[in-house]
Amino acid sequence: MRRRLIVGNWKMHKTAAEATALVHRLSELVPQTGEVEVVLAPPFTALHAAAQALPLSRPFALAAQNLHWEDEGPFTGEVSAPMLKDLGCQYVILGHSERRHSFGDDDKKISKKVHAALRHGLRPILCVGESLSDRKKRRTKTVVTGQLRKCLEGISKDELRTLTIAYEPVWAIGTGHAATPAQAGAVHDTLRATLARGWGAEAGEQVRILYGGSVTPENVGAFMASDQIDGALVGGACLDPQSFATIISLAQRVAR
Numbered sequence: 271m272r273r274r275l276i277v278g279n280w281k282m283h284k285t286a287a288e289a290t291a292l293v294h295r296l297s298e299l300v301p302q303t304g305e306v307e308v309v310l311a312p313p314f315t316a317l318h319a320a321a322q323a324l325p326l327s328r329p330f331a332l333a334a335q336n337l338h339w340e341d342e343g344p345f346t347g348e349v350s351a352p353m354l355k356d357l358g359c360q361y362v363i364l365g366h367s368e369r370r371h372s373f374g375d376d377d378k379k380i381s382k383k384v385h386a387a388l389r390h391g392l393r394p395i396l397c398v399g400e401s402l403s404d405r406k407k408r409r410t411k412t413v414v415t416g417q418l419r420k421c422l423e424g425i426s427k428d429e430l431r432t433l434t435i436a437y438e439p440v441w442a443i444g445t446g447h448a449a450t451p452a453q454a455g456a457v458h459d460t461l462r463a464t465l466a467r468g469w470g471a472e473a474g475e476q477v478r479i480l481y482g483g484s485v486t487p488e489n490v491g492a493f494m495a496s497d498q499i500d501g502a503l504v505g506g507a508c509l510d511p512q513s514f515a516t517i518i519s520l521a522q523r524v525a526r
């Protein structure tokens with residue numbers, strides 16, 4: 271059985287001092303993560319502070335929210351995989367819809383980023399998702415499978431096993447209108463079938479597929495009850511320690 275994963279995407283929130291306070295508070299509220307793996311994704315500038323604030327038992331792992339595909343060079347304003355490894359990151363979120371829509375991250379660039387992450391032992395959390403107009407035109411499956419195939423071009427079976435996919439419908443992110451577990455589950459099935467076709471059923475079975483988009487303490491239980499959903503990528507609700515701790519504890523308690 272795939273281990274459940276809850277990821278908190280802090281986006282552009284929290285200074286270093288605020289990150290320290292948030293990690294300390296979360297460590298108090300979530301002393302044990304048990305069967306659930308928890309990953310925190312602060313902004314670049316707060317990664318060091320968050321790493322320092324993690325308790326020795328390290329119940330949480332760290333993720334970055336993006337990277338550049340080159341290791342170093344004349345890329346003003348960018349951050350590379352070796353730099354993130356050096357700060358203690360184990361994961362990196364790639365292809366988030368905010369990056370796709372506001373910062374020009376297309377499937378080709380995201381694929382280079384996925385390869386760079388894997389080259390340096392960072393585990394990608396690859397986001398895919400359709401817009402509202404895609405969904406209305408019944409293009410959801412075509413869009414998400416296209417994103418998946420293009421972003422994962424050239425990935426080996428062994429590399430695939432280290433990957434996490436996050437299905438995040440664009441219309442659900444930050445809107446308060448989450449997908450239903452049935453809507454998410456249907457897309458998760460399509461994504462897993464695409465993985466199985468490309469890399470074999472066994473490797474495909476090992477990849478965790480998360481749901482993201484307006485996940486809250488109120489709705490997370492219904493997502494966790496689904497066999498097809500291996501965890502959640504949480505934005506807004508992860509900034510409040512009590513909400514995020516409740517989401518984690520529900521992910522621990524709700525059986526599937």
Ligand code: PGA
Nearest residue numbers: 443444483484504505506
């Ligand atoms: P949200 O964001 O939970 O605030 O909708 C999710 C995300 O963007 O990863």
